[in-house]
Every structure is written in C-alpha cells, then in structure tokens.
Amino acid sequence: MNTKMWGTRTASGKWQMSHSGSKPRAAAGMPRGNHQLQRKTGQQVRGPETSERPEAPAGPSVEDQAATLIQCAFQRYLARKELARRRLERQDYLEQMKKLQREVASLDAVATVLQTWDVRLTEAMLQNMEAEWQCRAQEAQQQQAAEAKRLALKVQQMAREQQQCHKALQQAYCELHRRISEHDRCRQKCPGKAELTLQAVKDTEAHVAMLRQEAQKTEEMLALARLELREHSEEEEEAPGLKCQVTELHDVLMKDVGNRINADGRWPLIIDSSGQAATFLCYQDTNYMDTMNPEHMRPESIRIALLGALSGS
Numbered sequence: 001m002n003t004k005m006w007g008t009r010t011a012s013g014k015w016q017m018s019h020s021g022s023k024p025r026a027a028a029g030m031p032r033g034n035h036q037l038q039r040k041t042g043q044q045v046r047g048p049e050t051s052e053r054p055e056a057p058a059g060p061s062v063e064d065q066a067a068t069l070i071q072c073a074f075q076r077y078l079a080r081k082e083l084a085r086r087r088l089e090r091q092d093y094l095e096q097m098k099k100l101q102r103e104v105a106s107l108d109a110v111a112t113v114l115q116t117w118d119v120r121l122t123e124a125m126l127q128n129m130e131a132e133w134q135c136r137a138q139e140a141q142q143q144q145a146a147e148a149k150r151l152a153l154k155v156q157q158m159a160r161e162q163q164q165c166h167k168a169l170q171q172a173y174c175e176l177h178r179r180i181s182e183h184d185r186c187r188q189k190c191p192g193k194a195e196l197t198l199q200a201v202k203d204t205e206a207h208v209a210m211l212r213q214e215a216q217k218t219e220e221m222l223a224l225a226r227l228e229l230r231e232h233s234e235e236e237e238e239a240p241g242l243k244c245q246v247t248e249l250h251d252v253l254m255k256d257v258g259n260r261i262n263a264d265g266r267w268p269l270i271i272d273s274s275g276q277a278a279t280f281l282c283y284q285d286t287n288y289m290d291t292m293n294p295e296h297m298r299p300e301s302i303r304i305a306l307l308g309a310l311s312g313s
Contacts, residue, residue, distance in 0.1 A: 165215040
C-alpha cells in the first residue's frame with residue numbers, strides 16, 4: 001500500500017514530514033539525507049509521543065531546617081567570641097600605648113639628669129669600687145693563707161700522733177718479744193707457772209693488736225689531712241696535676257688516698273727531675289722497668305715484668 005508523503009522545508013533548513021490523514025510532526029535534528037531516504041522508503045518519522053518535563057525540586061526537610069538553625073546559632077556564637085577577643089586585645093594595646101607614652105614622657109627627665117650629672121661622682125664611685133674589690137681580694141688571700149696554715153698545722157699534729165702511735169707500737173712489740181722469751185724460759189725451768197706467762201703473752205698480743213689498729217687509723221687520718229692540704233694548694237696553682245713530696249708518693253700513688261687516680265681513669269704520669277721518685281718505685285712492690293736501662297728493655301725482662309703485672313692484677 002502506498003502512502004503519500006509531503007514535506008515542507010522550514011526557514012532553518014529542516015524538513016517537516018507529514019502523512020495524509022495525520023497531523024504534521026517536526027523531525028528536529030535530522031539531517032537532509034535522512035529525510036530524503038525516508039521519503040524514498042516510505043517510512044514515517046515520528047517524534048516522541050509525550051514531552052518529558054523536569055520535576056519540581058522538593059522543599060527542605062525538617063532535619064535540614066534544624067541543622068541550618070544550629071549552624072547559624074554556632075556561627076553567631078563564634079562571631080561574638082571573636083569580637084570579645086579583639087576588644088580585649090585592643091584594650092591591652094591601648095593600655096600598653098599609654099604606658100609607653102608615660103615612659104617617653106620620662107626621657108626628658110632622664111636627659112636632664114644626664115646633662116647635669118657630675119662625672120667626678122662617677123670617678124669617685126669607681127675608685128671606691130676598685131678599693132672594695134682589692135680589699136675583698138686581700139681578704140680572700142688572707143683566708144686562703146689561714147686555711148693553708150690550718151691544714152699544715154693539722155698535718156703536723158696528725159704526723160706527731162702517728163709517730164707517737166708507732167713508738168707505742170714498737171714498745172709493745174718489744175714487750176711482746178720479752179713476754180714470749182720469759183714464757184719460753186718458764187716452760188723449761190718452771191713448767192707449773194707456764195700458764196701465767198702464757199696469759200701475759202696473750203694480754204700483750206691483745207695490746208699490740210689494739211695499738212696496731214690505732215696506728216693504722218692515725219695513718220689514714222694523716223693521709224687524708226695531707227690530701228686536703230694538697231687539694232688546697234692545687235686550687236691556688238694554675239698548672240695542671242698534683243704537686244706532692246716524695247714522702248707522700250706512697251699515699252698518692254700506691255694507696256691512692258681519696259680515690260683520685262681511680263676516679264680519673266687515666267694512668268698516672270710522674271714528673272720528677274731529682275730522680276728520687278724512681279728510687280722510691282724501685283723498692284716498692286711493683287714491676288718496675290726503666291726504659292733508659294738496656295737490661296730492663298731485654299725481651300726476657302719485659303716478658304717477666306708483664307707476667308708479674310698480670311699475675312698481680
């Protein structure tokens with residue numbers, strides 16, 4: 001069955017196709033070639049039967065309105081808080097400016113005082129301060145001298161006490177040897193009285209032990225007093241190290257009174273131009289080696305000295 005088609009061209013160059021007995025419909029957006037093809041094949045171009053209209057947006061919900069109110073109230077709270085902070089900062093700024101203005105006001109008075117200042121007063125004050133410093137320095141020197149004198153007297157007193165203790169100890173040893181000799185003669189001549197002489201020997205031994213403890217105590221106190229005197233003298237000297245006498249080497253080097261060498265952690269270095277320290281070390285319980293002596297530098301001598309040092313440690 002044949003269908004009649006007719007078409008009119010619009011001002012925009014697009015074709016409108018309609019069928020007989022039907023309402024004309026617009027074929028928008030169709031190219032010209034397609035309209036001709038449709039005319040030849042007898043197909044009908046139809047548009048959409050119903051036009052799609054956008055739906056109207058729905059209004060905000062109750063929850064959205066409540067959230068909006070809360071946000072607005074929170075923003076107002078933050079704004080009031082920020083305003084109060086800025087007002088406080090402005091108030092502090094104004095107070096600081098007033099304070100600075102009052103101090104700038106005082107510069108004139110200060111300048112006036114400086115212009116009328118008498119330099120001789122300053123010089124007199126400096127002279128008084130210098131005299132006071134010198135007086136304090138002299139007082140410090142006098143105190144150090146008095147302290148050194150006190151420590152020296154203490155060392156001398158402790159040395160006398162040590163000598164007395166050693167003298168008493170020597171006498172006690174002599175008495176002990178005498179008691180032992182009497183006990184030996186008594187056992188040979190009068191065996192019945194040997195118990196009496198034996199008790200005398202025991203009493204003398206107890207007395208010797210007590211005197212030995214006292215002598216050891218006084219010796220330690222003397223060593224500590226000498227250490228205190230050396231430390232006081234070390235504070236006055238600028239050279240590093242510790243200066244001591246040869247007679248004090250036993251306390252300083254061998255006994256390490258005050259634990260100075262052990263606390264320092266380094267090997268001690270002895271500087272003695274007289275050579276007395278080397279002589280002292282030769283007669284001590286040490287493994288002594290002299291690098292200037294070829295005999296001491298022999299491999300066998302070094303080996304024996306190292307073995308002795310290892311066995312002693």
